[in-house]
Amino acid sequence: xxxxxxxxxxxxxxxxxxxxxxxxxxxxxxxxxxxxxxxxxxxxxxxxxxxxxxxxxxxxxxxxxxxxxxxxxxxxxxxxxxxxxxxxxxxxxxxxxxxxxxxxxxxxxxxxxxxxxxxxxxxxxx
Amino acid sequence: xxxxxxxxxxxxxxxxxxxxxxxxxxxxxxxxxxxxxxxxxxxxxxxxxxxxxxxxxxxxxxxxxxxxxxxxxxxxxxxxxxxxxxxxxxxxxxxxxxxxxxxxxxxxxxxxxxxxxxxxxxxxxxxxxxxxxxxxxxxxxxxxxxxxxxxxxxxxxxxxxxxxxxxxxxxxxxxxxxxxxxxxxxxxxxxxxxxxxxxxxxxxxxxxxxxxxxxxxxxxxxxxxxxxxxxxxxxxxxxxxxxxxxxxxxxxxx
Numbered sequence: 001x002x003x004x005x006x007x008x009x010x011x012x013x014x015x016x017x018x019x020x021x022x023x024x025x026x027x028x029x030x031x032x033x034x035x036x037x038x039x040x041x042x043x044x045x046x047x048x049x050x051x052x053x054x055x056x057x058x059x060x061x062x063x064x065x066x067x068x069x070x071x072x073x074x075x076x077x078x079x080x081x082x083x084x085x086x087x088x089x090x091x092x093x094x095x096x097x098x099x100x101x102x103x104x105x106x107x108x109x110x111x112x113x114x115x116x117x118x119x120x121x122x123x124x125x126x
Numbered sequence: 127x128x129x130x131x132x133x134x135x136x137x138x139x140x141x142x143x144x145x146x147x148x149x150x151x152x153x154x155x156x157x158x159x160x161x162x163x164x165x166x167x168x169x170x171x172x173x174x175x176x177x178x179x180x181x182x183x184x185x186x187x188x189x190x191x192x193x194x195x196x197x198x199x200x201x202x203x204x205x206x207x208x209x210x211x212x213x214x215x216x217x218x219x220x221x222x223x224x225x226x227x228x229x230x231x232x233x234x235x236x237x238x239x240x241x242x243x244x245x246x247x248x249x250x251x252x253x254x255x256x257x258x259x260x261x262x263x264x265x266x267x268x269x270x271x272x273x274x275x276x277x278x279x280x281x282x283x284x285x286x287x288x289x290x291x292x293x294x295x296x297x298x299x300x301x302x303x304x305x306x307x308x309x310x311x312x313x314x315x316x317x318x319x320x321x322x323x324x325x326x327x328x329x330x331x332x333x334x335x336x337x338x339x340x341x342x343x344x345x346x347x348x349x350x351x352x353x354x355x356x357x358x359x360x361x362x363x364x365x366x367x368x369x370x371x372x373x374x375x376x377x378x379x380x
Contacts, residue, residue, distance in 0.1 A: 035231055036145070037143040037144075037145050039141050069141045070141070071210075071212070073200055073212060073214075076170075077167040077168060077200075080168075080170070082171050083169060084171060102140070102141070113315065115142070116234070118205070118206075119205065119209065119211060119234070119311050120312065120315070121205075122205030122211065123307050123308050123311060124308060125205075126163065126304055
């Protein structure tokens with residue numbers, strides 16, 4: 001692990017607190033909490049430069065990561081930011097219509113027998 | 127494998143993630159189990175850091191940070207083109223109970239990993255999933271040198287419902303973990319799913335719904351603040367832990 005500053009070590013953690021990236025906000029916009037395995041994807045056509053310029057670098061990174069449908073957990077792992085921060089940033093992009101949450105057939109309802117059998121088959125063939 | 131087309135499958139590219147929770151006490155082998163069968167990915171969460179820290183600490187306040195960062199791993203198993211199984215291990219320490227609702231939301235079911243040397247460590251997990259009515263099984267991790275118990279003894283010690291499977295496993299062995307997961311999915315398939323009431327969370331298309339605060343509790347919140355089944359749920363944290371343990375038979379006769 002590289003140490004960038006002789007005054008801090010790994011024990012101190014990041015010098016910039018992670019929620020600085022969200023302007024201190026800890027609740028997602030619209031008071032919505034994204035499920036860990038909610039599937040999200042960048043919405044619509046490629047954005048114009050002026051629109052992208054308004055976004056901070058983390059927002060832009062998230063947009064890139066969401067080019068193809070992906071789960072919130074995978075995005076959070078990819079961008080290596082805390083989940084709470086990722087949720088807030090994603091909620092911004094969702095509110096701006098840049099990212100959509102895809103409907104998930106097996107979301108809240110009990111998983112269908114069919115889906116469970118598919119998981120079972122998948123496990124057996126591992 | 128040969129599943130009939132249904133809603134959501136019209137588009138073959140539609141990503142279908144499913145989730146299984148792996149719970150159990152601290153150091154019981156949850157991460158070992160997850161990494162034995164899946165590509166593991168690190169997930170960082172800092173919920174408690176900021177929520178507790180609002181208005182209290184500033185950028186210079188780095189003291190005490192080690193208690194506020196929660197590193198969590200999850201496993202990912204791709205099954206065919208669209209189905210992906212995620213394995214989420216719960217943080218083992220009591221102070222991270224606030225994350226359990228988040229992890230369990232929308233899960234197919236759970237594996238409670240048990241260590242016979244510290245069987246009481248998994249009582250809270252068993253209680254949690256029973257209360258939440260999330261199907262679960264108990265997998266006893268066969269540590270080297272740990273006393274070997276019949277799964278029937280473990281079942282009695284944990285006061286498991288007769289229909290809850292309990293099996294021995296070796297969390298390091300891929301084949302053993304595979305068997306554990308298969309047992310869980312078979313158990314879910316055998317159980318009553320239709321008409322069973324879903325946990326009372328608002329939810330649609332991946333949102334866990336509008337909430338004043340996130341659905342998880344903070345370490346400093348009073349018990350029962352917003353866990354779904356509020357009947358004494360706050361006892362999940364250390365306060366009432368001894369009471370829970372007392373209510374179950376001791377496993378080693380001590």
